[in-house]
Amino acid sequence: MGGLSMNEAFVQAPEHRPKPTVVEASGIPVIDLSPLLAGDGVDALAAEVGAASRDWGFFVVVGHGVPAETVARAAEAQRAFFALPAEGKEAVRRSEAEPLGYYASEHTKNVRDWKEVFDLVPRKTHVALADGQLVFDNKWPQDVPGFRESLEEYDAAMEDLAFKLLELIARSLNLRPDRLHGFFKDQTTFIRLNHYPPCPSPDLALGVGRHKDAGALTILYQDDTGGLDVRRRSDGEWVRVKPVPNSFIINVGDLIQVWSNDRYESAEHRVSVNSAKERFSMPYFFNPASYTMVEPLEELVSEENPARYDAYNWGEFFSTRKNSNFKKLDVENVQIAHFRKSLGA
Ligand SMILES: O=C(O)CCC(=O)C(=O)O
Numbered sequence: 169m170g171g172l173s174m175n176e177a178f179v180q181a182p183e184h185r186p187k188p189t190v191v192e193a194s195g196i197p198v199i200d201l202s203p204l205l206a207g208d209g210v211d212a213l214a215a216e217v218g219a220a221s222r223d224w225g226f227f228v229v230v231g232h233g234v235p236a237e238t239v240a241r242a243a244e245a246q247r248a249f250f251a252l253p254a255e256g257k258e259a260v261r262r263s264e265a266e267p268l269g270y271y272a273s274e275h276t277k278n279v280r281d282w283k284e285v286f287d288l289v290p291r292k293t294h295v296a297l298a299d300g301q302l303v304f305d306n307k308w309p310q311d312v313p314g315f316r317e318s319l320e321e322y323d324a325a326m327e328d329l330a331f332k333l334l335e336l337i338a339r340s341l342n343l344r345p346d347r348l349h350g351f352f353k354d355q356t357t358f359i360r361l362n363h364y365p366p367c368p369s370p371d372l373a374l375g376v377g378r379h380k381d382a383g384a385l386t387i388l389y390q391d392d393t394g395g396l397d398v399r400r401r402s403d404g405e406w407v408r409v410k411p412v413p414n415s416f417i418i419n420v421g422d423l424i425q426v427w428s429n430d431r432y433e434s435a436e437h438r439v440s441v442n443s444a445k446e447r448f449s450m451p452y453f454f455n456p457a458s459y460t461m462v463e464p465l466e467e468l469v470s471e472e473n474p475a476r477y478d479a480y481n482w483g484e485f486f487s488t489r490k491n492s493n494f495k496k497l498d499v500e501n502v503q504i505a506h507f508r509k510s511l512g513a
């Protein structure tokens with residue numbers, strides 16, 4: 169059960185509770201990346217990625233070249249970790265000062281999520297954020313054989329895919345293919361293992377409350393349970409993202425929204441839970457160096473289309489958000505809307 173028990177901290181405000189029936193999404197773009205592996209059709213693919221990023225901020229990729237065994241091994245390590253007895257998870261618990269590892273008390277917009285998570289930065293010893301406010305040091309569970317190796321392998325495959333997607337996005341904006349690569353020299357990328365235990369009150373709680381991903385891109389693996397909902401831009405309706413075997417879901421994050429000066433928009437999403445079946449998902453959050461000053465790219469601003477955001481420091485934004493997700497605060501957590509310029513008039 170993951171040790172969660174229902175109480176008022178999990179209860180969403182009535183307007184944010186899931187409806188008893190959620191529409192199964194139709195129309196979410198499914199993009200086959202296999203032409204990329206064959207080395208042709210790049211322009212057509214970039215156009216598809218551009219349209220999906222503009223219209224949905226969200227798409228599914230197949231033909232991505234990540235071996236099924238790599239995904240299966242990582243997913244197996246994830247299941248084995250969450251199946252550990254409480255002491256095994258406690259041994260790698262995160263704290264405010266050490267933000268990687270296990271915890272079951274994340275809040276999204278100050279409401280507690282019905283989930284337990286494990287955060288890690290594989291293939292790195294640590295990641296330091298701006299001003300030394302946060303240092304990410306991995307905590308490795310002792311009793312899960314092959315845990316570290318399988319996640320390192322998964323991480324390498326995700327990084328390859330992330331750079332391919334970044335290139336497609338740059339091309340789709342008529343930028344040099346490697347225009348965005350430089351931001352990712354000293355990444356603050358991390359992987360999160362999510363476990364959503366069955367919930368006795370799926371009508372009141374959410375696995376993850378509504379939010380947009382703050383980084384550049386998210387590559388999400390989900391198991392076959394279902395529960396991820398995305399807010400459809402055309403009508404504002406929450407729709408369920410049907411699990412597609414051997415696929416990943418790609419979220420355009422807030423950074424791409426800002427870099428593209430609102431040509432692309434990050435999509436709001438959330439996770440519904442159910443009373444019968446646990447669910448696992450594994451997002452790879454592709455994030456730039458902490459010292460990155462985020463602002464609309466100069467190629468995409470002009471006199472007619474001025475910058476819509478003030479520059480902000482990624483490391484500061486990220487550590488503020490991480491801290492405010494760790495415990496319930498009385499203040500609204502930081503959003504890119506806070507950096508939006510008031511234009512016009
Ligand atoms: O579990 C999922 O499908 C999505 C999780 C998510 O949105 C997140 O961790 O940011």
Ligand SMILES: [Fe+2]
Pocket residue numbers: 379380381437
């Ligand atoms: Fe998310």
